[in-house]
Amino acid sequence: MLRGxxxxxxxxxxxxxxxxxxxxxxxxxxxxxxxxxxxxPATAGAESEGQLQVAGAGRxxxxxxxxGSAPVPVMTVLAFHATAHSGAFECLALAPAAGTxxxxxxxxxxAMYVTGTVSSMTVSGHTAVLHGIAKVTGIGAGQxxxxxxxxxxxxxGTTVTLEISNLTFHEILLEGRISIGRS
Numbered sequence: 001m002l003r004g005x006x007x008x009x010x011x012x013x014x015x016x017x018x019x020x021x022x023x024x025x026x027x028x029x030x031x032x033x034x035x036x037x038x039x040x041p042a043t044a045g046a047e048s049e050g051q052l053q054v055a056g057a058g059r060x061x062x063x064x065x066x067x068g069s070a071p072v073p074v075m076t077v078l079a080f081h082a083t084a085h086s087g088a089f090e091c092l093a094l095a096p097a098a099g100t101x102x103x104x105x106x107x108x109x110x111a112m113y114v115t116g117t118v119s120s121m122t123v124s125g126h127t128a129v130l131h132g133i134a135k136v137t138g139i140g141a142g143q144x145x146x147x148x149x150x151x152x153x154x155x156x157g158t159t160v161t162l163e164i165s166n167l168t169f170h171e172i173l174l175e176g177r178i179s180i181g182r183s
Contacts, residue, residue: 050182054121054128055081056151058176060160062093062169072099075107076171078160080118080149082130083183087118089132089149091162093139093169112138114164116147126153128180140165153180 057079065071072095080089091114094107116134123129130149136142147164158178160171 051083052121052123052181053081053083053183054087054123054130054151054178054180056160056176056178058156058178059174060171061174062171064170066095070099072096072104073107074111075174076169078171078173078176080130080151082118082121082128084121085119087121087130087132089114089116089118089130089134089147110138112136112140114147114162116145123180126180127151128153134164136165140167151178151180153178 058077060076060078062074062076065073074093074095076094077092078090081087082089091112092110093112095109095111096104096106097109098104114134114136116132118130118132120131121128128151130151132147132149134145134147136145142165145165147162149163150161152158152160154173155177156173156175158173160173160178162169162171
């Protein structure tokens with residue numbers, strides 16, 4: 001069945017038939033496709049909300065301390081910030097002068113210091129992996145030493161794993177916070 005519309009200024013009807021609604025529907029689909037292609041992928045809106053950033057600072061204890069049959073506790077002071085392509089990483093490991101007895105609870109000996117730049121970062125949920133190059137003094141000393149730091153977002157109880165100089169340090173955050181989010 002054909003439908004008709006009046007042609008303005010005449011008494012004649014233009015026979016448009018059943019194809020007119022299809023043209024309007026087709027035009028609407030094309031318009032939506034053009035708008036979607038111009039607006040880009042769904043993640044583009046999230047990127048415009050700010051750059052992904054990982055930051056943290058606090059005091060940690062290394063799981064198992066120095067290791068061995070008579071482990072000595074090791075505490076660290078940790079601070080870092082990173083985006084996808086840059087950042088800084090600092091970690092100062094302090095140990096007591098004595099393993100037991102008087103002074104064994106005073107963390108005053110600089111056992112290791114890591115100061116470096118973050119060159120890349122990946123994030124998956126509440127976990128970020130930072131890669132970079134550092135200068136290291138004390139244990140694992142060296143220049144231009146590659147490192148990987150895996151950090152979990154959260155406060156006390158969250159973890160940091162630092163891999164550097166063929167050593168792996170599993171740390172538990174005692175004080176401070178690690179955040180992963182948009183700046």
